[in-house]
Amino acid sequence: MSKIIVKKSPPLKGTIRVNGSKNSILPILAASLLSKEKCILNEIPDLKDVEVMCEVLTSLGADVKRKKRGIIEINSYNIDNYEAPYELIRKMRASFLVLGPLLARLGRARVSMPGGCAIGSRPIDLHLKGFKALGAQIDATGGYVNAYTEKLTGNTIYLDFPSVGATENIIMAASLAEGEAVIENAAEEPEIVDLANFINNMGGNIIGAGTKTIRIKGVKELHGAEHTVIPDRIEAGTYMIAAAITNGDLRIENVLTSHIQPVIAKLREAGVYIHENGDHVRVNANHILKAVDIKTLPYPGFPTDMQAQFMALLSVSKGTSLINETIFENRFMHADELKRMGADIKIEGNSAIIKGKNKLAGAPVSATDLRAGAALILAGLIADGETEITNIHHIQRGYAGIINKLKNVGAKIDLIEA
Numbered sequence: 001m002s003k004i005i006v007k008k009s010p011p012l013k014g015t016i017r018v019n020g021s022k023n024s025i026l027p028i029l030a031a032s033l034l035s036k037e038k039c040i041l042n043e044i045p046d047l048k049d050v051e052v053m054c055e056v057l058t059s060l061g062a063d064v065k066r067k068k069r070g071i072i073e074i075n076s077y078n079i080d081n082y083e084a085p086y087e088l089i090r091k092m093r094a095s096f097l098v099l100g101p102l103l104a105r106l107g108r109a110r111v112s113m114p115g116g117c118a119i120g121s122r123p124i125d126l127h128l129k130g131f132k133a134l135g136a137q138i139d140a141t142g143g144y145v146n147a148y149t150e151k152l153t154g155n156t157i158y159l160d161f162p163s164v165g166a167t168e169n170i171i172m173a174a175s176l177a178e179g180e181a182v183i184e185n186a187a188e189e190p191e192i193v194d195l196a197n198f199i200n201n202m203g204g205n206i207i208g209a210g211t212k213t214i215r216i217k218g219v220k221e222l223h224g225a226e227h228t229v230i231p232d233r234i235e236a237g238t239y240m241i242a243a244a245i246t247n248g249d250l251r252i253e254n255v256l257t258s259h260i261q262p263v264i265a266k267l268r269e270a271g272v273y274i275h276e277n278g279d280h281v282r283v284n285a286n287h288i289l290k291a292v293d294i295k296t297l298p299y300p301g302f303p304t305d306m307q308a309q310f311m312a313l314l315s316v317s318k319g320t321s322l323i324n325e326t327i328f329e330n331r332f333m334h335a336d337e338l339k340r341m342g343a344d345i346k347i348e349g350n351s352a353i354i355k356g357k358n359k360l361a362g363a364p365v366s367a368t369d370l371r372a373g374a375a376l377i378l379a380g381l382i383a384d385g386e387t388e389i390t391n392i393h394h395i396q397r398g399y400a401g402i403i404n405k406l407k408n409v410g411a412k413i414d415l416i417e418a
């Protein structure tokens with residue numbers, strides 16, 4: 001089994017460049033199915049999740065070409081298959097995002113139910129509610145969602161919770177519908193805005209992305225487009241914590257600071273110095289940090305995808321911190337792993353109480369999900385001795401080049417391939 005070995009490292013110093021956003025790329029790749037013309041996507045990192053989404057598109061009949069580093073060309077002229085089978089969908093939940101585009105393009109889709117995952121049951125009821133409101137007939141039995149429609153028609157859809165995936169899937173389905181669809185209580189994440197910008201570049205008519213009310217006027221056809229995805233705000237936040245936890249000094253490039261204000265605010269509250277400067281940030285610390293309380297919320301609140309990494313930081317910050325996780329019901333799996341390294345964490349329902357320790361100790365630990373894996377690397381950087389992280393395929397899903405990026409700024413980290 002491949003593993004990552006992290007040894008206690010000196011304060012990290014130097015420059016790290018952030019990649020294009022994983023959570024933007026996945027829906028944008030799905031949205032390329034909406035057009036019969038060629039789409040070109042830039043700033044696409046080498047990630048397992050991107051590979052899986054490309055496999056899904058190929059299985060549907062799209063011609064997907066990886067050009068020189070970071071560019072993908074997709075031609076979806078020949079979409080001739082409307083079924084995305086279990087073997088593909090089970091690899092990555094986000095591949096369920098092909099349902100909206102398939103329905104819009106072919107009037108028919110059969111996509112395996114994504115099922116649960118380590119961080120919670122993650123239902124799809126809001127996606128289906130949206131498709132039904134647009135006029136699709138849905139049969140969700142036998143492990144598959146079968147969706148049919150003669151035509152999709154705009155309607156008003158209220159989301160009981162501002163689900164990111166449901167907002168994206170509905171936007172894509174509504175882009176080729178007849179008339180106007182309105183999503184109320186929509187997710188406001190920057191990745192939604194990026195998706196809407198891409199579809200608008202293709203000739204779509206979406207306004208209000210980034211607010212709670214999104215209006216999508218359906219168009220007859222979408223043409224090809226070229227698009228550069230936004231920087232990954234979670235990757236940026238993770239490296240900001242790498243600087244903070246090691247008392248280092250990092251310049252992090254390709255960052256849109258407006259997208260990570262809650263992370264910046266909480267780091268400053270903990271005592272980290274952050275200098276925002278155009279498309280980069282400088283993050284440094286030279287003392288023991290303070291405990292802070294965190295509550296995860298939909299954007300623009302504190303992102304659940306930064307919760308695990310913050311827990312690692314708070315494990316060695318002075319005082320007692322409280323983390324309240326309100327997005328996913330089971331997203332504290334990393335707490336047990338951090339405890340193996342000596343952290344003092346108590347879980348009560350959806351809250352974690354963290355008493356900061358002076359130090360952690362390296363231990364064999366397991367990455368239970370993507371962000372949990374990142375949290376263990378961060379903890380390993382300051383733990384005495386050696387931390388051996390297994391189940392690292394989770395980390396490879398979302399952090400392209402993490403080993404080299406950290407090594408280049410002084411981290412003692414190695415990938416041991418099986």
Ligand code: UD1
Binds near residue numbers: 024120125161166
């Ligand atoms: C996306 C992100 C993920 C991030 C999450 C929340 C991608 C590829 N993934 O996931 O990294 O952690 O947003 O910011 O962009 N829910 C329902 N019914 C539904 C859909 C969701 O109840 O139909 C619930 C989920 O169970 C969860 C909450 O809504 O408790 C948030 O889920 P959602 O916003 O949909 O997350 P994803 O789009 O899956």
